Amino acid sequence: MRIGELSRRTGVSARSLRYYEAQGLLASVRSEAGQRHYSDAGVQRVSLIRQLFDAGLSSRVIATVLPCVETPGDAGVVDFAFAAMKRERDRIDAEIAHLVGSRDALDLLLDANSRHRAELAGAVSPASAGCP
Structure with a gap:
C-alpha cells in the first residue's frame, strides 16, 4: 500500500x-x-x-525496543527492551516528582497571594471611608 x-x-x-x-x-x-x-x-x-x-517514549528509545517485536524469541533482545522501557518509566516517575514539587511550590505562592489579596480587599480605602 x-x-x-x-x-x-x-x-x-x-x-x-x-x-x-x-x-x-x-x-x-x-x-x-x-x-x-x-x-x-x-x-x-x-x-x-x-x-x-x-507511553512517552522517544523515537530513539522506540528504535531500541522494536527489535523485541522482530525477534520475540530472543531472550537477550526481550530483556534489553524491558530494561529500556523500565528506564523510561523511571525517567517519567522522576519528571512527575519534579512536577509535583513545582506544583507544591506554586501552591505556596498562590496561598500567599490569596492572603495578600484578602488583606487588600479588607483594607478600607479613603473613598469608602467617606473622605472627599
Missing part, C-alpha cells in the same frame, strides 16, 4: 509516517517512480509505534 492508504488506515499523517521511516522505525520499499510502498504489516507496526509514543 502507498503512504496515503497507510495514513488513512492508521490515522497517522503521511508526514509522521515519513518521520518514522527516517528514524528507522518503519520500512518501505520504493517503486521505480520513488513512491513508498508498505506491507499490510505496516498497519500493526504503526499502531505499535503510536502506543510507544503515547
Whole structure:
C-alpha cells in the first residue's frame, strides 16, 4: 500500500509516517517512480509505534525496543527492551516528582497571594471611608 492508504488506515499523517521511516522505525520499499510502498504489516507496526509514543517514549528509545517485536524469541533482545522501557518509566516517575514539587511550590505562592489579596480587599480605602 502507498503512504496515503497507510495514513488513512492508521490515522497517522503521511508526514509522521515519513518521520518514522527516517528514524528507522518503519520500512518501505520504493517503486521505480520513488513512491513508498508498505506491507499490510505496516498497519500493526504503526499502531505499535503510536502506543510507544503515547507511553512517552522517544523515537530513539522506540528504535531500541522494536527489535523485541522482530525477534520475540530472543531472550537477550526481550530483556534489553524491558530494561529500556523500565528506564523510561523511571525517567517519567522522576519528571512527575519534579512536577509535583513545582506544583507544591506554586501552591505556596498562590496561598500567599490569596492572603495578600484578602488583606487588600479588607483594607478600607479613603473613598469608602467617606473622605472627599
